[in-house]
Amino acid sequence: MTSIIQFADIHFGVEDKDAMAALAAMVKLLKPDVTVICGDITQNGKKDEFYAARDWIRTLPGPKVITPGNHDTPMFGLLQRVFDPFGRYNRIIAPLTEPHYTDQYVSIMPLNTSRGWQAKTDWSLGVVDMAELSGVTRDLKAVSSSTVKMIAVHHPLIYPSSSPLQKETENGADALKHLSEENIDAVLSGHVHAPFMLERQPDETEIMSIGSGTLSVRRRDKPASFNHLSIDGETLSITEIFWNDGRYQNSEPWIKKISELKSQRSD
Ligand SMILES: [Fe+2]
Numbered sequence: 547m548t549s550i551i552q553f554a555d556i557h558f559g560v561e562d563k564d565a566m567a568a569l570a571a572m573v574k575l576l577k578p579d580v581t582v583i584c585g586d587i588t589q590n591g592k593k594d595e596f597y598a599a600r601d602w603i604r605t606l607p608g609p610k611v612i613t614p615g616n617h618d619t620p621m622f623g624l625l626q627r628v629f630d631p632f633g634r635y636n637r638i639i640a641p642l643t644e645p646h647y648t649d650q651y652v653s654i655m656p657l658n659t660s661r662g663w664q665a666k667t668d669w670s671l672g673v674v675d676m677a678e679l680s681g682v683t684r685d686l687k688a689v690s691s692s693t694v695k696m697i698a699v700h701h702p703l704i705y706p707s708s709s710p711l712q713k714e715t716e717n718g719a720d721a722l723k724h725l726s727e728e729n730i731d732a733v734l735s736g737h738v739h740a741p742f743m744l745e746r747q748p749d750e751t752e753i754m755s756i757g758s759g760t761l762s763v764r765r766r767d768k769p770a771s772f773n774h775l776s777i778d779g780e781t782l783s784i785t786e787i788f789w790n791d792g793r794y795q796n797s798e799p800w801i802k803k804i805s806e807l808k809s810q811r812s813d
Pocket residue numbers: 555557586615617737738739
């Protein structure tokens with residue numbers, strides 16, 4: 547069995563200090579084979595926030611797959627945002643991530659959907675570079691088809707109707723279609739600060755999407771939370787672990803047979 551912890555939106559600087567303090571015991575209990583961090587690691591992309599995040603990430607056991615979020619660029623440094631948006635992230639956090647994670651049950655690759663600035667008014671929106679996505683899917687296609695293949699991003703490619711935030715990710719729908727056609731199985735994301743799970747659509751236009759909540763105090767009517775996924779040759783189980791009344795509690799796990807979550811299309 548592979549144990550995966552999925553974090554997102556910790557926003558060091560405004561992290562939920564109580565939930566974070568209690569996290570080490572949960573991590574010990576869940577024994578992750580890999581930890582995925584789906585962006586917005588910091589609040590304002592400041593050096594001290596990145597250093598605090600780095601020190602915490604170093605305490606996590608095993609390999610990490612990390613991708614930045616829109617908050618991981620210098621919020622108040624316009625020149626840096628334009629000319630070197632991920633300079634700090636690349637220097638302080640990127641050395642801690644694996645380029646990908648693969649074992650006998652799962653393969654996970656990160657893809658950056660965040661931008662320092664964009665030729666639009668809202669710079670926080672997600673963008674999928676389709677050429678970059680093709681490179682990721684090409685690498686995932688090389689992995690055994692029996693593994694559950696996932697990409698880790700910050701922005702949901704399509705926002706679920708349950709999301710408290712309703713935006714659009716540039717090329718998101720095309721990206722989901724491409725992922726489906728390439729027999730990728732799931733997208734791990736963050737950004738909306740509320741957990742969600744969407745199943746593969748029977749018409750093959752959308753693959754499974756698994757969103758993690760936030761461990762910051764920037765909440766949208768949901769408790770602080772993260773996800774735990776466990777995968778073996780038979781099933782994928784997803785559990786939301788949320789912070790309530792000063793302790794972590796588990797949601798009812800969502801369990802799916804691997805044979806049912808994968809596309810019926812042959813490789
Ligand atoms: Fe966020």
